[in-house]
Amino acid sequence: MTQLTVPVITIDGPSGVGKGTLAQYLTGKTHFHLLDSGAIYRALAFGAVKNRLALDDVSGLVTLAESLPVEFVATSILYEGEDVTSKVRTEEVAGVASTVAVISEVRAALMARQKAFAVLPGLVADGRDMGTVVFQSADLKLYLTASAEIRAERRVNQLKNQGVSANIHKITRDIKERDERDLNRQTAPLKPADDAIIVDTSYLNIEDVCKKIDSLLWDRGLIK
Ligand code: DC
Numbered sequence: 001m002t003q004l005t006v007p008v009i010t011i012d013g014p015s016g017v018g019k020g021t022l023a024q025y026l027t028g029k030t031h032f033h034l035l036d037s038g039a040i041y042r043a044l045a046f047g048a049v050k051n052r053l054a055l056d057d058v059s060g061l062v063t064l065a066e067s068l069p070v071e072f073v074a075t076s077i078l079y080e081g082e083d084v085t086s087k088v089r090t091e092e093v094a095g096v097a098s099t100v101a102v103i104s105e106v107r108a109a110l111m112a113r114q115k116a117f118a119v120l121p122g123l124v125a126d127g128r129d130m131g132t133v134v135f136q137s138a139d140l141k142l143y144l145t146a147s148a149e150i151r152a153e154r155r156v157n158q159l160k161n162q163g164v165s166a167n168i169h170k171i172t173r174d175i176k177e178r179d180e181r182d183l184n185r186q187t188a189p190l191k192p193a194d195d196a197i198i199v200d201t202s203y204l205n206i207e208d209v210c211k212k213i214d215s216l217l218w219d220r221g222l223i224k
Contacts, residue, residue: 007122010130013144016151035117037127043070045096065109104187131193143192
């Protein structure tokens with residue numbers, strides 16, 4: 001029996017660059033499934049803290065990663081059945097996620113779980129290594145970039161809209177620290193795939209980015 005191939009669109013790039021917004025737009029356009037791989041790493045970080053695991057306890061982290069009790073229901077993230085969506089979206093959890101994500105055994109333990117999202121009618125996968133490692137034969141690979149200062153400003157505005165005050169200097173420092181770890185790790189460092197289309201979102205609003213990508217969807221036969 002011939003297997004139907006599942007179309008995949010990957011979106012990689014650093015924190016706060018607009019991947020999530022673009023991923024939402026693309027799933028709306030294509031009706032594909034969504035993989036927010038960062039949420040898996042964040043759920044692992046949340047679980048590690050909850051279980052008081054040391055962040056260098058490789059075997060403990062791998063055991064947790066192999067049977068991570070996380071589920072995605074609509075836009076909510078459930079951990080052991082509890083809605084932890086806002087708890088895993090904090091800067092602190094992001095920092096722990098980026099720390100445990102450096103460990104190659106942890107990344108390997110999360111691989112099958114991520115690949116399992118690729119089912120018909122297709123997948124939009126958002127993360128750091130979607131196009132370079134997890135879905136190397138994706139039909140369309142996008143890599144978004146923007147300066148750390150602009151990304152920090154966007155994050156502060158997002159927090160303000162949620163009624164949370166934030167210090168721009170601290171957020172910029174946190175973002176740069178995380179970039180540093182994500183870019184320089186040995187396994188699956190953040191970088192564009194050779195065949196990725198690079199979009200600098202620094203001076204584009206999300207509507208402009210989406211418009212730019214619409215024509216690519218047509219060209220690659222991802223929408224009809
Ligand atoms: O996309 P995000 O900010 O939710 O991701 C949080 C951290 O998880 C990020 O700093 C690095 C890690 N991560 C990763 O290493 N690989 C991915 N595919 C996605 C996230």
